Amino acid sequence: MKRRDLIKAGVMAGAAAALSAQSQSALSNQPGILTRARNLIFFVYDGMGWEDYAIAQFYSRRVLGKPLALERFLATGVSGLQNTNSLTSFVTESSAAGNAWSTGVKTVNGGLAIHADGRKLTPIFALAKQQGKAVGLVSTATITHATPASFVVSNPDRNAEEQIAEQYLEFGAEVYLGGGTRFFDPAVRRDKKDMYAAFAAKGYGVVKNPRELEASNASKLLGVFSSSHVPYEADRRFQGVDVPSLAQMTRAALPRLAAHSKGFVLQVEAARIDHANHLNDPAATLWDILAADEALEVVMNFVDQNPDTLLIIGSDHVCGAPALYGTGRSYLEGSAGVLLLANQKGTFEFMLARLGNNPSPEQVVELFRTVKGVALKPEQAQVVVDAITKRVYLPDTVRYSVQPANTLSWVMRQTDANKPDLPNIGWNSGQHTASPTVFGVYGRGVAAARIGLIDNTYNFTLMTRALGIRFQNPVMSEQEALEVLKSRAEQPWKHPEDALALV
Numbered sequence: 441m442k443r444r445d446l447i448k449a450g451v452m453a454g455a456a457a458a459l460s461a462q463s464q465s466a467l468s469n470q471p472g473i474l475t476r477a478r479n480l481i482f483f484v485y486d487g488m489g490w491e492d493y494a495i496a497q498f499y500s501r502r503v504l505g506k507p508l509a510l511e512r513f514l515a516t517g518v519s520g521l522q523n524t525n526s527l528t529s530f531v532t533e534s535s536a537a538g539n540a541w542s543t544g545v546k547t548v549n550g551g552l553a554i555h556a557d558g559r560k561l562t563p564i565f566a567l568a569k570q571q572g573k574a575v576g577l578v579s580t581a582t583i584t585h586a587t588p589a590s591f592v593v594s595n596p597d598r599n600a601e602e603q604i605a606e607q608y609l610e611f612g613a614e615v616y617l618g619g620g621t622r623f624f625d626p627a628v629r630r631d632k633k634d635m636y637a638a639f640a641a642k643g644y645g646v647v648k649n650p651r652e653l654e655a656s657n658a659s660k661l662l663g664v665f666s667s668s669h670v671p672y673e674a675d676r677r678f679q680g681v682d683v684p685s686l687a688q689m690t691r692a693a694l695p696r697l698a699a700h701s702k703g704f705v706l707q708v709e710a711a712r713i714d715h716a717n718h719l720n721d722p723a724a725t726l727w728d729i730l731a732a733d734e735a736l737e738v739v740m741n742f743v744d745q746n747p748d749t750l751l752i753i754g755s756d757h758v759c760g761a762p763a764l765y766g767t768g769r770s771y772l773e774g775s776a777g778v779l780l781l782a783n784q785k786g787t788f789e790f791m792l793a794r795l796g797n798n799p800s801p802e803q804v805v806e807l808f809r810t811v812k813g814v815a816l817k818p819e820q821a822q823v824v825v826d827a828i829t830k831r832v833y834l835p836d837t838v839r840y841s842v843q844p845a846n847t848l849s850w851v852m853r854q855t856d857a858n859k860p861d862l863p864n865i866g867w868n869s870g871q872h873t874a875s876p877t878v879f880g881v882y883g884r885g886v887a888a889a890r891i892g893l894i895d896n897t898y899n900f901t902l903m904t905r906a907l908g909i910r911f912q913n914p915v916m917s918e919q920e921a922l923e924v925l926k927s928r929a930e931q932p933w934k935h936p937e938d939a940l941a942l943v
């Protein structure tokens with residue numbers, strides 16, 4: 441395609457020009473050099489921004505009486521920011537962000553360790569496996585979800601999770617712990633393959649609940665604990681939902697991996713901070729960050745005791761852009777609104793499951809009272825009923841808000857700027873944003889690293905250097921990618937509703 445055709449492509453070409461300018465910025469020559477590390481742990485906060493951090497940090501200090509482990513990390517490790525754009529979009533989704541980390545090159549949104557033209561890329565954990573490292577994936581998403589999958593396999597479609605489960609079997613990581621039984625269970629899989637039996641035949645212990653996880657002596661583990669994503673921490677903690685916490689899964693993974701003579705690589709993903717932000721659910725976001733913090737503490741303690749381990753943390757993008765807004769005269773009431781989060785004992789996901797397809801306004805009022813500690817007026821309850829039964833979502837001026845949960849969030853938003861009687865946290869949308877995100881390293885060789893603002897692809901450089909791997913994946917230019925995308929543009933997306941899904 442000629443340049444003028446690209447320009448005709450409008451927004452896309454505009455994005456390309458802008459991204460070209462960005463790629464010429466000063467981010468290509470980073471000085472951070474790390475010592476070789478035997479073990480590598482990559483800890484992901486999917487969809488977390490600085491306001492999420494600020495809210496959790498305040499809540500942890502004030503209500504739980506202790507600073508976040510993440511605060512200790514930021515204070516004692518080496519931290520900075522990372523740009524998150526994908527190859528052709530300033531706003532990334534999780535697979536392109538995962539690819540940037542795992543392959544060191546930018547890709548378009550939607551595929552795993554692959555370029556838009558089908559050229560496969562080799563992800564970091566596949567390279568580490570070739571070196572003899574043990575490999576682990578731990579996530580609160582389906583374990584076959586984009587962020588963990590992008591570190592081990594290549595697939596043009598991040599949503600092909602049944603197939604990704606088969607790729608995992610072939611890849612042979614030592615530990616897979618997360619959600620997604622529907623991609624393993626022969627009763628649910630479209631092809632009726634029994635992936636549990638296939639993993640067991642390869643020597644894996646297969647566990648499906650917290651007790652089986654604790655009781656297992658298997659050296660290799662497949663643990664899948666929920667049909668889809670692992671339910672939120674708030675529901676696990678307060679509503680008795682029977683799944684392991686991220687810290688429990690992390691504690692199960694570490695000794696199994698550490699037993700290997702050549703060391704290991706592990707990704708731990710706090711995946712659902714992103715989902716909670718898509719849904720605009722303050723308690724879901726808060727408690728999943730606090731659960732991530734417990735897992736981070738487990739990991740930091742491991743690194744403290746095993747100093748030949750490098751820990752990298754990062755968020756792949758911001759989602760929803762929640763913010764804690766100052767309230768009251770001189771913002772004196774700002775903190776009070778956060779403390780009200782203590783009344784929230786569950787998530788919108790939990791509430792929507794309870795409400796079903798045809799709830800009454802009275803059921804809505806009762807559930808908001810018991811789960812969110814919020815007294816809804818009858819007309820507000822009716823708005824929730826309409827969202828569920830008629831797909832009439834609020835706020836109607838912001839078309840990003842496209843899921844029932846966004847409406848549940850809208851009806852319980854703070855409206856009195858002077859005296860908060862509800863958490864004074866607001867969202868602009870339920871979608872990802874372009875903001876730079878947290879990035880940091882802790883442990884092995886970190887004293888030698890100097891890091892400020894990096895491109896997300898630089899994580900691959902850090903990881904390969906730390907592991908002593910020399911490898912370069914093929915680079916695709918934005919123009920090449922745009923031409924491929926344009927040739928596809930006549931065909932509708934395979935899943936048109938993907939824009940509404942949790943990505």
Ligand code: ZN
Nearest residue numbers: 486487534756
């Ligand atoms: Zn993400």
Ligand code: MG
Nearest residue numbers: 486534587711
């Ligand atoms: Mg993810």
Ligand code: ZN
Nearest residue numbers: 714759942943
């Ligand atoms: Zn997302």
